[in-house]
Amino acid sequence: MADSEIIIDKWKREQILGSGGFGVVSLWIHLDTNERIALKQCRWSDANAGMSQKHKERWRQEVDIMHRLDCPNVVKAIAIPPALDSPKAELPILGMEFCSGGDLRRVLNKPANSCGLTELEVRQILRQVSTAVEYLHSKRIIHRDLKPENVVLQPRTDGPILYKLIDLGYAKELDQSSLCSSFVGTLQYLAPELFLSKQYSSAVDNWSFGLLAHEIMVGRRPFLPNYSPAQWIPIVSKKSSSDICANVDKDGNVTFSKEISVYNQICSTLKFNLENYLRMVLEWEPKKRGGKGVFQMLSDILNKYIVEVFVVNTLECYSYEITEDTKLLDLQLLIDSNTSINCNNQYLILPKGLIPQENIGKQIIDYWYKRDDNQNKDIQTICILMFDKSKVSQYNSYSACVIPQSVEEIMLNPTEGMAYEEQKNAWRHAVWVASQAIKKYVTLHEGFKNILMTCLSSQNVMQKLSQKVNVEFSKLFAITQFFKTSIKINLENCEKCPNVSSTALLRSSKESLIELREVYAMSETVNNLFIKSHSIVTKVIDAQRNQVFNAFIKSKPIDESISSIYNDILSAFDQLRKRSKEERSRKTDNTVMVKLLCDCFQLEEKLMKDIYSYIRKLIDILLQIQSHEKDLQLILKSVSKLQESYE
Secondary structure, eight states, X not given: OOSSOOEETTEEEEEEEEEOSSEEEEEEEETTTOOEEEEEEESSSSGGGTOOHHHHHHHHHHHHHHHHOOOXXXXXXXXXXXXXXXXXXXXXXXXXXXXXXOBXXXXXXXXXXXXXXXXXXXXXXXHHXXXXXXXXXXXXXXXXXXXXXXXXXXXXXXXXXEEEEOOOTTOSOOOHHHHHHHOTTOGGGSOXXXXXXXXXXXXXXXXXXXXXXXXXXXXXXXXXXXXXXXXHHHHHTTOOTTOOEEEEOTTOOEEEESSOOSOSSSOHHHXXXXXXXXXXXXXXXXXXXXXXXXXXXXXHHHTSEEEEXXXXXXXXXXXXXXXTTOOHHHHHHHHHHHHOOOGGGEEEEOGGGOOOOTTHHHHHIIIIISSGGGTTOOOOOEEEEEEEGGGGGGTTOOOOOOOOHHHHHHHHSTTSOBOHHHHHHHHHHHHHHHHHHHHHHHHHHHHHHHHHHHHHHHHHHHHHHHHHHHHHHHHHHHHHHHXXXXXXXXXXXXXXXXXXXXXXXXXXXHHHHHHHHHHHHHHHHHHHHHHHHHHHHHHHHHHHHOHHXXXXXXXXXXXXXXXXXXXXXXXXXXXXXXXXXXXXXXXXXXXXXXXXXXXXXXXXXXXXXXXXXXXXHHHHHHHHHHHHHHHHXXXXXXXXXXXXXXX
16 A cells, blocks of 8 residues: 555545564554554555465454454454445454553663663553453453554543553464564563474463563563574573573673562562562463463552652662551561661651551552552552661762663773674663662652652651640649649648648648649740741741742652753664664774763752752751650640559
């Protein structure tokens, strides 16, 4: 089909969306209603000219299968407008809903995703695409061509993106002779048994989905992505059951790994759980790939509740699985095991200024993960800020980002020439380093707001406690005034009529006078505490009104200056990937990327110092509130004890 403009009965062919060995998919838009439809039809006007009988049967089967499917994560077949249909054609046209977000390959090709997608995207894709594959398997259909190009995105105004599986053209058993002609360009995603003349089952989809899962997590396929099947199959066949990826060193030596690359954008807890999943689906032997059970395994992993804890002192981030039974002390002990920060010195800051409760697991799950608008959805993992109360004075310092060895090498020798593949690997790691620096700044930027909100909520708790102290002390003071009058009368009576009983009464009255003196002495303490409460409230109000703080809160989460440098880093990496074959054959230096990284680090240092100075002031207020609350609790306990003595 030509690329020239075609209009048929007010239906305009807008663009060619894609093409394969035998078919072309084009987008058609109705000029009046703006209705859209994607049409897949044979690329030849005469199907007999380029298709065998077997290919024709496969085409008809795809159309038939598509019209029988009903799954939100499989692209939907729809009726073809009469004006665009060719009912007498030998091969039927397939009409499909149009997904405007492009395919997953386009997302993965973005420079920012060179080391994998964000955790939220990974969760959404794994859940939705696995739903589609499980649905197909329940219908006894094997897709056989799972790859990023066959996952399309459907943006929605009322919710997150929908990921949909497309292209069931190979959802039929293929013999060995058809592999070479049918799977050109997609061989890297095929399960090994398809190359080895073995019988196969739905386990081929488990393998392919495992490759896709690894790629969206770290940006690359796990097993020698630059090798042809003839090269990688003999090597990968020797891997152990626990190996889930392979690496090649500068000398071409291949080593297997039981873990995915640490240079990714998912938290350590999810990484660990998904590695267990990959060990199952990337088993070399098809019978060991888990069968239908892998879908439940993945669902269980994605349904786990995870929190991240960002340590302000060190800029390190840890993640932990929680349940509704997780207590505050349980979480603190886990943090202690990673950071060596004693539980008593940990101050936790929850989002939205919420005060951590004893049942913190249930608190977090109910407030964030089980809210009505979050039910059955993957949402951003909750991040808790934590600072070490014993090291407040050190908040004006910060830790540097983790630097991969490949990045260290180019920074130490920026002018030294480097081969293309090695350089591309170093530069994609440089992109990751820059993204992590920005992520930490964004976390602290959002954290500053949460700390300020925590100041407000903690101040409210403190004020209520202070008011309670005043009320209870006022009651106690009123009681003492009554007893003071009573004691005065008793003492006068004892002086008038001295006897044995009056002696006992005199002793009791003197003891009561001692208690009265305690109350009077306490009056000054309560008054000082009230003054201190007012002073702290004033500091919180001043912080709220602070022009610098307000300007910072209203500023963008990503500072424009560092965002500009990051975009330059992405652009440099993109230009590297677009080099011609001739340019790739020559070694080139790394001065451009190293300069950009240095600029990024220098600006990050300045921004971090500024934000730490703001955070330190708020933390000082929080610690004053916490210390003052303890004093209020102690005096309230003393007041209650004295009240009991007068009952």
